Amino acid sequence: MGLSDMNLSRLMNMDTGIDIGIDLGTANTLIYVKGKGIVANEPSIVASERSSGKILAIGDEALVIHEKIHPGIMTIRPLANGVIADYEATVKLIKGLIGNMKNRFLFGIHRMLISIPLGTTEVEIRAVYDAAHHIGAKEVYLVYEPIAAAIGIGIDPFEAQGNMVINIGCGTTDIAVISLGGIASGESLRVAGGEINSRILRFFREEHNMAISDRAAEEIKLRIASVHSLEQEISMTVRGVNFESGLPVTAELDSITLRDVISTPINQIVMAIKKTVEALIVKPELAIDILDHGVWLTGGGVLLKGLDQKITEETKLKVQICDDPLLVVAHGVGRILEDLETYDSIISSSKNHRKRTSKSPDYSAQNPDNQQ
Numbered sequence: 402m403g404l405s406d407m408n409l410s411r412l413m414n415m416d417t418g419i420d421i422g423i424d425l426g427t428a429n430t431l432i433y434v435k436g437k438g439i440v441a442n443e444p445s446i447v448a449s450e451r452s453s454g455k456i457l458a459i460g461d462e463a464l465v466i467h468e469k470i471h472p473g474i475m476t477i478r479p480l481a482n483g484v485i486a487d488y489e490a491t492v493k494l495i496k497g498l499i500g501n502m503k504n505r506f507l508f509g510i511h512r513m514l515i516s517i518p519l520g521t522t523e524v525e526i527r528a529v530y531d532a533a534h535h536i537g538a539k540e541v542y543l544v545y546e547p548i549a550a551a552i553g554i555g556i557d558p559f560e561a562q563g564n565m566v567i568n569i570g571c572g573t574t575d576i577a578v579i580s581l582g583g584i585a586s587g588e589s590l591r592v593a594g595g596e597i598n599s600r601i602l603r604f605f606r607e608e609h610n611m612a613i614s615d616r617a618a619e620e621i622k623l624r625i626a627s628v629h630s631l632e633q634e635i636s637m638t639v640r641g642v643n644f645e646s647g648l649p650v651t652a653e654l655d656s657i658t659l660r661d662v663i664s665t666p667i668n669q670i671v672m673a674i675k676k677t678v679e680a681l682i683v684k685p686e687l688a689i690d691i692l693d694h695g696v697w698l699t700g701g702g703v704l705l706k707g708l709d710q711k712i713t714e715e716t717k718l719k720v721q722i723c724d725d726p727l728l729v730v731a732h733g734v735g736r737i738l739e740d741l742e743t744y745d746s747i748i749s750s751s752k753n754h755r756k757r758t759s760k761s762p763d764y765s766a767q768n769p770d771n772q773q
């Protein structure tokens with residue numbers, strides 16, 4: 402009796418290994434397995450033993466350790482501003498997240514597709530390729546995050562109509578006008594949700610001589626941060642530690658004061674959006690498309706209260722927050738992975754990656770390989 406189609410495909414899968422997509426983010430790393438969907442969504446954090454470097458935990462478990470100071474354990478966030486800041490820890494994070502799955506397959510990972518921010522330099526791209534090969538991927542592909550986000554929304558990146566996507570994560574904000582499979586106008590800045598938290602931490606340090614935890618800064622942002630006046634302004638009591646006495650203290654913070662505290666990064670993001678739109682002056686038909694169809698907001702950072710309204714007021718563009726902004730890049734990476742042939746021209750591969758020096762990228766390029 403011959404092999405059934407299913408057995409044959411199983412055999413082929415074993416022969417070549419699994420295909421994995423990764424949204425490697427500053428705050429969160431998501432793993433997509435071809436044919437299965439998103440199988441992991443955990444914070445990008447690794448905890449290791451200080452003396453031996455032995456990995457104790459990754460993801461959710463490492464975050465719990467991070468919040469409880471322990472002299473013998475250190476925690477690392479391997480990604481900063483969307484790119485690899487600690488190579489070893491990044492490898493450990495990805496290995497840890499896919500480790501359990503991989504054991505179920507005989508020949509490990511075949512293809513690995515990773516999303517990267519628009520502003521990733523040549524050196525940083527090299528590090529991503531190296532890490533993926535180090536982990537065992539036989540073929541490695543990269544895609545720019547806003548293109549993955551667009552595909553995750555359901556936009557056809559090859560259509561002539563211009564589509565504008567603003568992806569605000571933790572470490573980076575990417576703004577791209579996508580048309581005909583390329584980026585017609587784009588900006589990338591290393592300012593996003595994480596910078597808002599940094600401003601909150603700094604405010605308490607400078608204004609209240611008070612240390613607050615990373616978790617407290619995140620909670621403040623989620624509960625009372627807004628970039629547009631609220632119908633009813635809100636406030637909360639914040640707990641921390643006085644820098645001099647070391648004693649626990651509290652302070653009140655209201656949404657009006659906080660709006661001012663976070664205004665600089667918000668203005669930087671708005672300026673970058675305006676710059677991207679202004680660059681379309683030489684491509685008026687794309688500018689009209691954006692005016693007609695509006696802008697998509699993706700990434701967790703867009704959930705900041707009133708941000709959509711602020712962007713509309715400042716740019717006169719209609720904006721829409723996509724469904725599942727924290728998952729949309731991973732969904733896009735997944736769609737590409739399921740159909741690599743269709744998306745061939747918008748991804749780059751380590752096979753055809755040429756060695757170049759680190760320079761500012763040219764966003765007219767269609768994929769991360771085309772950096773000048």
Ligand SMILES: Nc1ncnc2c1ncn2[C@@H]1O[C@H](COP(=O)(O)OP(=O)(O)OP(=O)(O)O)[C@@H](O)[C@H]1O
Pocket residue numbers: 425426427428429430482483484569570571572573574593594595619622623699700701702703704705706726727
């Ligand atoms: N409700 C919310 N309000 C404001 N910010 C939020 C909210 N929910 C999540 N965020 C922020 O979204 C960010 C995480 O988003 P996301 O997972 O898309 O980023 P990332 O992919 O890890 O980062 P990057 O793409 O920059 O490397 C964090 O800064 C988080 O604080």
